[in-house]
Amino acid sequence: TLRAALQDYTPPPYLIDSVHLNFLLGDTVTRVESCMQVLPNHAASERPPLFLHGCEDVKLVAVKVNGESLPVEQYEVESSGLTLKTPPAGAFELEVHTDLHPDQNTSLEGLYTSGGNFCTQCEAEGFRGITFFMDRPDVMAKYTTRIEADKAACPVLLSNGNLVGSGEAEGGRHFTVWEDPFRKPCYLFALVAGDLCMKEDTFTTCSGRSVALRIFTRAHDIGRVDFAMQSLKRSMKWDEEVFGLEYDLDLFNIVAVDDFNMGAMENKSLNIFNSRLVLATPDTATDGDFGRIEGVVGHEYFHNWTGNRVTCRDWFQLTLKEGLTVYRDQEFSADMNSRPVRRVEDVCRLRAAQFQEDNGPMAHPIRPESYIKMDNFYTLTVYEKGAEVIRLYEAVLGKAGFRKGMDLYFQRHDGQAVTCDDFLAAMADANGEDLSALAKWYSQAGTPRLSVAAEYSPADKTYTLRFKQASCGARRLLLPPTPGQPTKDPVLIPVRMGLLAPDGGEVPLKLRGGEMLGSEAVLRVTKAEQEFVFEGVEQAPVPSLLRGFSAPVHMTVEGQSDEDLLHLLAHDTDSFNRWEAGHVLAKKLMRALYAAAKDSNEVGGRGLGGTGMVCVYARVDGAFKAFAISLPENSELMDKIPEADPILLHEVREFLTRQLAARLRPELEAAVAENDSAPGEQYEFTAAACARRALKNKALGYLAALGDPGVTEQLLHRFRGATNMTDEINALAALDRAGGGSALPAALTGFYQKWEQEPLVLLKWLALQAGSNVAGNVAAVRRLMAHPAFHITNPNSCYSLFLGFARSPVNFHAADGSGYEFMGDVVLQLDKINHQVASRMVSAFTTFKNYDQQRQALMRAQLQRIMDTEGLSDNVFEIVSKSLK
Numbered sequence: 001t002l003r004a005a006l007q008d009y010t011p012p013p014y015l016i017d018s019v020h021l022n023f024l025l026g027d028t029v030t031r032v033e034s035c036m037q038v039l040p041n042h043a044a045s046e047r048p049p050l051f052l053h054g055c056e057d058v059k060l061v062a063v064k065v066n067g068e069s070l071p072v073e074q075y076e077v078e079s080s081g082l083t084l085k086t087p088p089a090g091a092f093e094l095e096v097h098t099d100l101h102p103d104q105n106t107s108l109e110g111l112y113t114s115g116g117n118f119c120t121q122c123e124a125e126g127f128r129g130i131t132f133f134m135d136r137p138d139v140m141a142k143y144t145t146r147i148e149a150d151k152a153a154c155p156v157l158l159s160n161g162n163l164v165g166s167g168e169a170e171g172g173r174h175f176t177v178w179e180d181p182f183r184k185p186c187y188l189f190a191l192v193a194g195d196l197c198m199k200e201d202t203f204t205t206c207s208g209r210s211v212a213l214r215i216f217t218r219a220h221d222i223g224r225v226d227f228a229m230q231s232l233k234r235s236m237k238w239d240e241e242v243f244g245l246e247y248d249l250d251l252f253n254i255v256a257v258d259d260f261n262m263g264a265m266e267n268k269s270l271n272i273f274n275s276r277l278v279l280a281t282p283d284t285a286t287d288g289d290f291g292r293i294e295g296v297v298g299h300e301y302f303h304n305w306t307g308n309r310v311t312c313r314d315w316f317q318l319t320l321k322e323g324l325t326v327y328r329d330q331e332f333s334a335d336m337n338s339r340p341v342r343r344v345e346d347v348c349r350l351r352a353a354q355f356q357e358d359n360g361p362m363a364h365p366i367r368p369e370s371y372i373k374m375d376n377f378y379t380l381t382v383y384e385k386g387a388e389v390i391r392l393y394e395a396v397l398g399k400a401g402f403r404k405g406m407d408l409y410f411q412r413h414d415g416q417a418v419t420c421d422d423f424l425a426a427m428a429d430a431n432g433e434d435l436s437a438l439a440k441w442y443s444q445a446g447t448p449r450l451s452v453a454a455e456y457s458p459a460d461k462t463y464t465l466r467f468k469q470a471s472c473g474a475r476r477l478l479l480p481p482t483p484g485q486p487t488k489d490p491v492l493i494p495v496r497m498g499l500l501a502p503d504g505g506e507v508p509l510k511l512r513g514g515e516m517l518g519s520e521a522v523l524r525v526t527k528a529e530q531e532f533v534f535e536g537v538e539q540a541p542v543p544s545l546l547r548g549f550s551a552p553v554h555m556t557v558e559g560q561s562d563e564d565l566l567h568l569l570a571h572d573t574d575s576f577n578r579w580e581a582g583h584v585l586a587k588k589l590m591r592a593l594y595a596a597a598k599d600s601n602e603v604g605g606r607g608l609g610g611t612g613m614v615c616v617y618a619r620v621d622g623a624f625k626a627f628a629i630s631l632p633e634n635s636e637l638m639d640k641i642p643e644a645d646p647i648l649l650h651e652v653r654e655f656l657t658r659q660l661a662a663r664l665r666p667e668l669e670a671a672v673a674e675n676d677s678a679p680g681e682q683y684e685f686t687a688a689a690c691a692r693r694a695l696k697n698k699a700l701g702y703l704a705a706l707g708d709p710g711v712t713e714q715l716l717h718r719f720r721g722a723t724n725m726t727d728e729i730n731a732l733a734a735l736d737r738a739g740g741g742s743a744l745p746a747a748l749t750g751f752y753q754k755w756e757q758e759p760l761v762l763l764k765w766l767a768l769q770a771g772s773n774v775a776g777n778v779a780a781v782r783r784l785m786a787h788p789a790f791h792i793t794n795p796n797s798c799y800s801l802f803l804g805f806a807r808s809p810v811n812f813h814a815a816d817g818s819g820y821e822f823m824g825d826v827v828l829q830l831d832k833i834n835h836q837v838a839s840r841m842v843s844a845f846t847t848f849k850n851y852d853q854q855r856q857a858l859m860r861a862q863l864q865r866i867m868d869t870e871g872l873s874d875n876v877f878e879i880v881s882k883s884l885k
């Protein structure tokens with residue numbers, strides 16, 4: 001097993017200036033003829049060997065240098081690649097022919113078939129599954145691609161760039177030729193061939209060029225692409241307006257495929273999407289789906305500049321394009337919808353999942369230092385924490401300064417493969433700032449802990465905030481070391497803040513010896529311990545810190561009382577911190593309930609009834625009401641519960657849910673009535689309409705917990721009468737929560753029959769059943785694997801069924817280990833089919849150290865069983881071996 005390390009980077013000894021690819025697509029065998037113009041990239045006195053990456057499934061058929069077949073003693077071919085021992089001096093032409101079997105490729109990397117159509121996925125290292133090549137992002141070539149296939153089976157033949165030729169070929173075949181004028185690394189190469197329908201639109205760029213926009217799907221799905229098309233047009237316009245970035249070709253294609261490991265892929269001018277992120281109509285897709293489609297269509301489009309025009313030097317720099325592009329798609333979605341709601345959603349996800357990753361055996365910096373399989377590093381850390389790090393620049397430099405930095409970044413690096421250091425330098429130079437204090441965010445793993453103590457002096461009217469970065473120095477207890485990084489240095493933490501007076505008004509801010517700052521400031525905390533003294537503070541204020549979650553840290557405000565939190569909830573001008581105050585209250589409540597239950601063996605026995613939560617609900621408004629009654633995720637709570645019992649925590653959640661439902665019943669019923677859609681009302685995907693549906697459905701979920709037959713009756717009625725998928729699937733989920741009684745199986749069957757022909761809708765049906773907390777559900781999930789709605793070769797199917805199952809505390813964490821054993825079986829079975837999907841499944845075990853001793857032992861036993869299996873993929877091996885360390 002080979003490990004790649006950042007410190008080992010060396011420039012490639014050769015470059016590929018241009019490549020001409022000829023694909024002869026066949027039913028079983030596909031021939032790929034690649035002709036490369038190779039340039040030396042080494043000292044003239046040297047003749048280093050040329051290594052081209054390959055893979056087991058690619059069969060070498062011919063190698064020619066400058067038109068002549070290469071004698072066998074001059075090259076060596078192994079499964080890892082092809083070595084030319086003594087390439088010619090100077091520039092030369094290298095031709096390589098290979099044979100592949102796309103129809104047998106279940107890894108869904110390289111060239112494969114999905115539903116009978118050909119498509120590719122090359123990021124990170126899939127191009128080597130197509131032909132021998134210098135498969136590294138700092139080798140940027142110009143591509144010409146000829147595709148030839150049977151005309152009846154594959155009427156549509158697509159690749160990157162512009163269509164420059166087409167025609168008939170022998171035997172009922174035809175071809176197209178594509179030329180991409182922009183240099184690119186091979187991970188951005190794409191090919192699609194098959195029987196597809198197309199919907200077309202146009203976009204006129206800011207300089208007046210007309211761009212043809214085309215979305216391709218199978219015939220059955222073509223009526224569901226309008227929303228994705230509108231999202232694409234909105235993202236093109238947004239990038240012009242916000243970043244001054246214009247699209248650079250006359251054609252932009254999106255193709256939807258059902259079998260796809262990731263969400264989508266930004267291949268130059270030929271984006272390939274998982275169909276669940278393209279296809280949507282109100283009857284088949286939820287508000288969440290619409291939001292994700294808008295975000296991901298934007299994300300992939302934005303990559304055209306942040307990723308494609310400027311790309312990564314090596315894969316360790318992945319966050320250079322991903323963190324930045326996630327930041328861009330988050331901002332886009334915030335501008336299109338409700339900015340505060342979007343921020344709360346993003347932060348919840350970060351804290352529930354990325355913080356957990358940062359706290360486990362796979363913890364890595366946003367720029368990892370080594371990997372066995374790069375595929376394992378398309379993580380929440382690289383993406384979501386990476387986006388938060390981009391947000392730090394914005395917090396420090398302001399929006400205008402951030403834009404200046406972006407402009408310089410493109411000015412300097414267009415057409416290049418660069419590093420995170422280059423990005424930091426562009427941001428710093430454009431603003432004349434020393435940003436070196438931000439660099440540590442790229443190299444340190446783990447979530448910094450920031451504690452704050454405050455002191456008010458009535459005598460001299462000063463207010464002092466003392467910050468401690470507990471993740472550095474020697475304070476063992478608060479210091480979270482991560483694998484390979486026992487100690488940490490302080491980082492730059494921008495703390496956006498304000499002070500609230502006792503009457504709720506904002507205190508004007510003036511730091512000792514400084515100017516008036518207005519009512520909000522960004523404090524730059526850079527040292528292990530640092531204090532800020534505010535002057536002229538008339539009365540002891542309540543601090544509002546880390547507004548908008550201005551840095552991805554765990555913050556503790558020492559001595560913060562429930563009254564302080566309720567004061568923030570009522571008066572803070574920062575909507576994120578208003579929500580946060582309620583969230584902190586809810587976390588305190590759930591932890592207290594859990595501790596009491598642990599002591600007394602009785603959930604809720606101490607009469608902790610959620611009064612604080614009732615206050616929270618009363619004090620927030622509009623879109624936030626739905627969030628205000630959303631309880632924190634278990635993973636967020638476990639951070640402070642050593643050796644947690646996940647089932648007890650689940651019972652606490654259930655208890656609190658019932659308690660809140662009972663206490664808030666009139667308010668919840670009013671929320672349902674006030675936010676219900678009017679008869680005949682058209683579905684709209686707007687911030688306001690989504691907020692109404694979210695609150696209504698959240699309220700119904702709570703009411704369902706009452707187990708009242710009247711509520712069940714109402715839910716059934718709503719389920720049958722739903723006019724959009726958001727309401728339909730929520731009613732079904734609420735029925736499940738209500739225990740469903742005899743109504744649930746019939747409803748599930750009815751749902752299946754209604755949507756039998758719609759695999760994307762059936763994913764929801766699978767996930768809902770897989771995640772059920774009815775004890776012993778593992779048997780039902782095993783049975784579902786044999787159901788016609790489930791396909792083990794389809795990643796979406798696996799994500800719904802298996803990851804859905806892993807989200808059930810009762811069944812995944814069943815005390816008898818049956819849930820763990822099931823997931824162990826799944827990992828081993830999947831590893832023979834699709835390494836990337838198998839390695840996503842094994843991640844369910846990586847949190848094992850958070851649980852009680854018995855569960856740790858059971859989870860560890862499954863990891864060991866996987867580890868002991870012959871022929872494990874590198875993907876799964878990497879995660880399992882790190883977990884067992």
Ligand code: DPP
Pocket residue numbers: 123262263264265266299300303322
């Ligand atoms: N397709 C993945 C993404 O866009 C990897 N580039 O994030």
Ligand code: ZN
Pocket residue numbers: 299303321322325
């Ligand atoms: Zn991306």
